[in-house]
Amino acid sequence: MTRQATPERAVRNWGMTLPFQDRSLAESRALVEELPGLGYTDVWSAEVSGVDGFVPLALTAQWAPEVRLGTAIVPVSTRGPGLLAMSAATLADLAPGRFVLGIGSSSPAIVERWNAGTFAKPYARTRDTLRFLRRALAGEKVTERYETFEISGFRLEKAPVEPPRIVLAALRPRMLRLAAEEADGAITNWLSPEDVRRVRAEIGPDTELIARLFVCVSEDADRVRALARRMLAAYLTVPVYAAFHEWLGRGEALRPMREAWAAGDRQAALKAIPDEVVDALVVHGDAATCRARIREYVANGLDTPVLAPLPGGEVPLEQAVRDLAPGA
Known part of the structure; x- marks a missing residue:
């Protein structure tokens, strides 16, 4: 909901x-x-x-x-x-x-x-x-x-x-x-x-x-998550962003992703990003759902x-x- x-x-x-x-x-x-x-x-x-x-x-x-x-x-x-x-x-x-x-x-x-x-x-x-x-x-x-x-x-x-x-x-x-x-x-x-x-x-x-x-205006959550994981892995393995999300409390949730990325296993790194992290950081759904989510940020x-x-x-x-x- x-x-x-x-x-x-x-x-x-x-x-x-x-x-x-x-x-x-x-x-x-x-x-x-x-x-x-x-x-x-x-x-x-x-x-x-x-x-x-x-x-x-x-x-x-x-x-x-x-x-x-x-x-x-x-x-x-x-x-x-x-x-x-x-x-x-x-x-x-x-x-x-x-x-x-x-x-x-x-x-x-x-x-x-x-x-x-x-x-x-x-x-x-x-x-x-x-x-x-x-x-x-x-x-x-x-x-x-x-x-x-x-x-x-x-x-x-x-x-x-x-x-x-x-x-x-x-x-x-x-x-x-x-x-x-x-x-x-x-x-x-x-x-x-x-x-x-x-x-x-x-x-x-x-x-x-x-x-x-x-x-992403899409009700295909699996498709959006696959797209978003590539972006998230590229960003959240950068030290400044890794430290940012440690501060925000996602350090443990993202640790498997960072470890796989550091080991050179890009596919494992993508798979290690939990759905709930993707859904927290990327706005998706139909247009009305996306607009409502954006207004949550404003609120x-x-x-x-x-x-x-x-x-x-x-x-x-x-x-x-x-x-x-x-x-x-």
Whole structure:
């Protein structure tokens, strides 16, 4: 039986992830243009090994000028601080008052193996980048020795009239507290509605909490679980996500998966993920059930659900985007 969200907390934001998983960015314009009329308030990009985090939002600024735009997230160690400030200033100029810069430490695979960078002191690098960006995007000339890098005389040629809000990817208490104390919000990922309460307790009631929610509109639970297990294994074996779920209390449930993955037995790792973990972390069912589940996240303290519809359900992804809209 679907649990209904409590009515105390109204849905204010309802986001969508771009690009869509079933089409290229170049093919996405028509569906992006539909989003505001469907009730979507936000479009958030991602940056792993496909599109970058900024170009999709630059296009969305023209295609759907009503929506808020956000990066969720761009890594702090794959660009220099100055380049990151320039990219953020460009988006802030294209979408004044509507751009949110989401940054985070990312992972060793993305930073080191894929981008030839150095993944060191992730908390300090994120903190230092946040502090630099605050000053740079305000138009200051920055000369500062931070713990993880040094800046000498950087100033944007044209600072944005309205500096963007900056939010942090945060999975555990220390980074969550940094997000609450020095940033404008926190972004998290791969959590259940019940987990939202624990995350919210770390950041207090006034910090915006954003989360990407993976959603598959399908009543074939076995099919969805097979798809989701591949995604979960890829993520939850990454040390930062493994530690996150230890903190959330899933350490023992996920231990067989981690052990099989470490031994190189990928198939055993997939099979070791319990159904209840998949069902907790991936939203699935018919569209009405999915919308109700998303509202559970909101009822428990999530301000901005950012939907990432997965292909493979009974309806085409384009229709799923429409069916998952808040007013559908």
